[in-house]
Amino acid sequence: MKKNIIFLINPISGGKSKLNFAAMAAKFLDGSIFDAKYVFTDGPGHAREMAIELVKGNADILVAVGGDGTINEVASGIQGSGKVMGIIPHGSGNGLARSLGISLNDRFAVETLNKLNVNQIDTGIFNGKNFFNMAGIGFDAHISAIFANNVTRGLSGYVKTAINEISNYQCQHYTLEIDGKRIARDAFMISIANSSQFGNNAHISPFASLKDGLLDVVITKPFPLYQFPVLGFQMFSRSTHRSKYVEIIKGKDIRIIREGLGAIHLDGEPYEMASELQININPLSLSVLV
Structure with a gap:
């Protein structure tokens, strides 16, 4: 049939x-x-x-x-x-x-x-909404909100928008609880990675897996502006884990509290959400032809 x-x-x-x-x-x-x-x-x-x-x-x-x-x-x-x-x-x-x-x-x-050829992959849940590739808080969410209305799509449009915005962007303070462990960080952005990359082979968490039952919490710490192209190079060379400005913590049950409501993104689509964010993994919950 x-x-x-x-x-x-x-x-x-x-x-x-x-x-x-x-x-x-x-x-x-x-x-x-x-x-x-x-x-x-x-x-x-x-x-x-x-x-x-x-x-x-x-x-x-x-x-x-x-x-x-x-x-x-x-x-x-x-x-x-x-x-x-x-x-x-x-x-x-x-x-x-x-x-x-x-x-x-x-x-x-x-x-x-x-x-x-059917494979099962993990999926993420972010304040009740699904994401499948990448979610984010901070600078990448801010850029996603602007980029959504940008007529110049693709990598060049994204990079141009990021360069225009980065000098005025203010880092925020976050309290994170990952599988019961509580930490506080100032961060430029926090990426919740189900896969390793944003897209265009820009790998924010080189060892993230779609099938391990875990999300990678990638904390990009405040950095000098001259380091921005270095971080970009590290993403494209799959070496962000070696940066002193990047911290990666794997987990299943993630709670983040920030200073107030603001932008987040789910698979590149921007939303506005409250200060308290709950993120979880739903292991091997989507069947995909690969």
Whole structure:
């Protein structure tokens, strides 16, 4: 019996047109395995709404065609349903797809679906909301809030925004409780890493694993401005763990108290949340084709 596979396509992710995506995918998707449908999202939150409804029906596999934000929405709708997710990366950074080894080439990514190789990965919960790749507090959340409205997508747009904002950004004081151990830190940012990277192969926590049942709490401490390009180089060379400005603590049950409400990001999508933040891991809770 053929599997019902539905592609949920974000038409604007990554700044590339998806109008010809269905015709391309149909060439390389194995028609002896799948009955395929293609639907477009029409705004923030729509992919999640559609995924919730589709898993109630006869859909076997839902494929997110977009970036980490689109993947977050589709995965949030699938999680706990017993259904399987596929990924065709079409975002600015494609952090989760890169971490899973999914090709950024459309043809190869579609052909990956034909193999029906299902893996289970961990997922994170942040004040009741899901994240699958990376969450953050501090500078990266501040940049995500600005970048969300930036017409210049991709790595160059992100770097340009970061350079423009860094000189005026003020570090904050945080109290963290990680698996019962309480610490206090001043921090430039705190990243909660399920995978190792933000995207574009910028690895904030080089040894983070999607399958170890743990989240990596990455505390980037205050640093001199001249060290900013050094930290950038260390991310791209997978060596942030060697920096004296970076502290990495693994944990399952994480509580963070900051000075007041402010920005956070979940898989690059910005939100505003209160001063007290609760983060947990849900081990091997999402099935993904890789």
